[in-house]
Amino acid sequence: MLDLLIKGGRVADWKNHTDRILNLGVQDGRIAYLGTDVPAAARIIEASGLIVIPGVIDSHMHASSWLGGSSAFRMMAKAGVTTAMEMAGPLETVFEGMKREGAGLTIAVLQQLKPGLNISGTDPSDDELKRAIQESLESGAYGVKLLGGHYPMTPDAMKRLIRICCDSYTFLAIHAGSTEHGSNLEGVREVIAAAEGRPFHLAHINAYCRGNVEPLEDEIRETADLLSRHPEIETESYLSPINGCSAKCRDDVPESGVTRSCLKSHGYDVSAEGILKAVADGYAAVHEVVDGFVTLASPEKGIEILKARGMDVPVSFKVNPALSRFYFATQKKQDGTFLVNSFCTDGGGIPRNVILKNGLLLVDFGALTLQEFVLKSSYETACRLGLTSKGHFSAGADADITIADPVSREAVSTFISGQPVLEEGKVVARGGTIVTTPDGADAVRRFGLPSRVVDVRTLLKTRWNR
Template sequence: MYDLILRGARVVDPLNGLDAVADVAMENGKIAEVAPTIAGSGREEIDFTGLVVQPGIIDSHVHLGSIWGSPFGPKMLAMAGVTTCLDMAGPLADVLDNVPQYGAGINMAILQYASPPFTFKTSSPSESEMVELIETSLAEGALGVKLLGGHYPLEPKVSSLLVKTALERRAYVAWHAGTTENGSNINGMREAVEMAAGRPLHLAHINAYCRGAVKPEMEECAEAEDLLIANPNILCEAYVSPKNGTRLTCGPDGKILSKVTGNCLRRFGFSEDREGVRAALLAQKAFVVYDAGGYSDLMTGPEALARWEAAGTDVGGSFNVNPPLPRIELARAVRPDGAFVVDAISTDGGCIPRNVILSQGLSLVKLDVLTLPQFVQKTSLNPARMLRLKTKGHFSVGADADITVYDFATQTPVASFVAGRRVLWKGEVVGKSASVICTERGRAAIEARGMKAVTVDPGEQVERLKAV
């Protein structure tokens, strides 16, 4: 008798070539059996006839730090059917400190941001400063570090050295492309790929470099694909929302601090300062992230302006800057060897309200851009491999019982499970705390916080799978 049997759903597991109506059994937090019909009975059984069951959704680019909008990111992800996420900035202590109150039972990996004016004092930190940040972050439970180059850039040579230094310590390294020489655009992407110099690197949200800032957007998209095909060491994801995420903070001189925000203001014809943000909010081109009562949402117009001013400009924000065609093309593109050019579908969401893997990502299936097994590959199997999570992303016997259940017709989540335990159930998040994906060096710190540590080695090589 198994702990739990899910019966009658369409079960999609691309690693094992399964796309059929089947039953899924769980025992001790693991997948115990998958079969067209499982004989006998479980201690608990749930009928999911007419729904889709896939390995738990893994969002490979989110933000959980309250500085990006709110501490509600784990709950917002769980409400969207996500069971595992990669936080792309931290701050590490802030995210971990919030778990007892705001944790939702999901798995989270956290990258500590490595950028001025936060963890570095200047745009040209010394190598010893880099080593201290990397070693301290890993010891405290981070999976690695993230360069916020598009927002808060480092000098080019420093960026290259930081990537090299972190990889030498077997840390996970991600980069929002951009330096003091090139911004968050196709030029910045080209620069980051060149500076990786064949070393493994997670290059964040490829669609963000294909907004038409330098050349027509589809020309940028074609160049981005060529760069990724020629440099298979680059792991990556792209998100499907038109919205971006940034901060609307201005410095004492009134100038906007985030380079990304400056790019957005310039794109819509506004000045890159306090007056530009004010005008963009009133024109409903800029949005403020706010607490809508236990979750984050976006607002614009006069009320948003009042909130921004009351906060001394220091709030999270968003602009609708991602054109649709690159998002579609980057989701479907395949390499000559048959693997996807862009490994995963992400959201860049979390506490930023755009957790739309199901609500918008499944539209790619309905438009015949992807098959449903390909969607599952890009939202579970591939990101699991990116994070070196060998027991996630598939329903092999002995795999982690991380599961997302959804209604394909309405593109909405119905339930989710992490290690066989309910996280989302009947529209409510019932999970608590979190499991933290870290290196062995961070195990003690995570367990000292009363959380489960899931240890991986970011230095392991990732082998891409062909698109199913």
Template structure:
């Protein structure tokens, strides 16, 4: 091959779902693009050579559902934590405006795009108000909106109006299932699909609705798989973290977040302040103390005191995400005969793996490699679910794979130790195994959002969702 080589990775186990490749290869990078993947590339013309023997070299992970805003600080550690976890592209799933506000003091070389959660709407909300709110999110730099139904539910009519408005405008819309009629459970998931009425919709973290609130979790899993099969225009992801995330705010003496109430009901506690207090004392509820390090949840008296010290800004967590349903949702596929299977060849039912992390629980790689070790996924399939498919959801055709011409987003992994040894984004080392070395990054936005990002001085690029998996399934 000719031409310059800025960065050459030698002797790595290269894993790429797009090319169905799992073999020892050299990979060359020039600028911000991959230029060659070959059995051997001469290092003579390379400005920098990284000996990667013994490591797996994967496309940078595309985390399709993260929460990056730190409501307790002017900066966010999420960018750095994602880079350490091998993520090079992150999709903010509730507060893209907040991500942009914290960008200057937080960015670490990632590509970021995102949604803005809309407020809860009641039956008196005019359709013009919803359209105005969606338009404002686009102008502020978002690629779409999220219905935050599980936490703060709107009426079913309002949720349907949001989906219809997004469809009319050709923008992304995701739904954390739940309305004033149905909660964040299997019934809420069914309702969300029905409200879409055949229009494009992203159902967030499918496994989060399969906690046994209505039926046995295995029965709920089977029903959810069939629901997604019956509605191919719905895209989805499952996350692999055992702890959930919800909000500890109190309004008029009541728990404000409906997910907190659901979690308490699930274990037989009353869905009120007394029930939450007892859940802390029993070790079921967790809170997160303020601190500069990796968030560590606390429970018992310490957790209760942490929550009481900051009910307005506190984040709570409960161990309600069943590994069983998370793994089954991740692995479910349809064979050539139309049968649902959980290993072997077939098309995956749930499109992608996410973390629902950002500030914490960035566990895609760790939990994904557990599934590889158990034989539930091959390493190529893990890369498909964590890299290529999530990129396709948003039409990011130059990400999630290692073909020549793709963005030079790569992660080097010690598979035995399940450790990220380096992360490269746009051809630049942003994490070297010890330190975060990346700065800046790029925001992907809607055409309407470019002016706002110009004003902020944030590097950006407008994307077109027309070629996204989200829109192609129409």
């Protein structure tokens, strides 16, 4: 007898070329049946009229004390996510949040390389970079991230960081930007040149196409050309009109380069007063926790929160044009493969967890098939992370499942390894699992969290030498 049978839903699976009404069975946490028969099961879920897809994997989100916070876990679970990559850290705060407020999700974490946190300044030596990278891995990180748009390094330090990570087969993600160029097309040009053909992950590609350097269409065209000419670079795109950054100021100036850029691009003073004015005008919105979920506060409430907390709160700006979001979500290369293979939200605890909400709109519009949506929302990222038993419904695969309503485009129920996480729209799971490397397995265990170990060095060596 099966543990669970999901009956009569529209089952879509990219890997197995499936998109039709089927029954999906689970036994011992794994996919055990897919077909039209109705085998006996301890529990049967009627899924008629619903979409049944491999668990949504968010390839870029935030759930740390720096950005996102521990509300992120419930917010992602509510949005149908089962696995995600936290792309900033600090690492320990993500672990602490999972222990305290986790929702059963599987999470990989990248540790930020930030002056004052684990490097001394914007131009660290090779030895300092190597030490920070190894300490991050031994603490449980999947890899490291340069928050160039927020807390940049010099161009030379960025170039050396890419070389060091490539030589050691360390997963490196970069938010484009340096001490000389910002989080825009100029930053993209710079980091690709600095890499000199070496592979790395370039975060949220659409975020650099906002028309701040060249006309928007020209920026999109050049960025697409750069990606086509550099297949060694992996990236992802998101579907939300808002971004997420920090309003924290030092000497009345926003610490984050992205915050400064958002203010400057729309004619606001680059200062605490400029942030307050942007919030008052509705261009920016302050994050507010309501009943355990982060929302965007009204202008009046946002200003109150900023003043009460000395500006040290997350804030979102309406900066992402629809054209660049749509283009990078749907554009294909001449060989028929996608220019950008995976979706992300850059959300988590930022209220823009819209992979289902906006991604299924693209399916309704005819810009993607449902199988293509599964590729971009689950399968591709599972492969990239080395989680080969996720992202598909092959026999023996992890029973990570998202059931969604195609009309509301919201998650109804989710399961991870056959265990319920979201039941009829309510988050029911706790805790979670950390995806780490062999270097970090002991640290995760000492922290009291279960782990899933991926040999990232071998994974990247195989991929990069292909």
